Amino acid sequence: MNTTLNVPGISCDHCKKTIEGAVGQLDGIGMVEVDIDQRTVAIDFDDNAVTLPEIVATLDEAGYEVAR
C-alpha cells in the first residue's frame, strides 16, 4: 500500500532525516521519502505488517503532526 501524508512541520534536511529514520525503523516499511518543498511524506508499506495509524503515531512521537 502506498500513501502520501501532508506534514506541515517539515522545514529542512534535519526533518527529512528524522522522519525517514523514525518511519523507516517500523516493520513493513518498503520506502519512505520526505519532500521538503512539498512538505509531504511518501510511504510504501505492507499493511499486513504496519497500519497507517501506527505510522501517523510514529510521526507524532517524532514531533511531526500529520495534517488531516
Ligand SMILES: [Cu+2]
Ligand atoms: Cu527541519
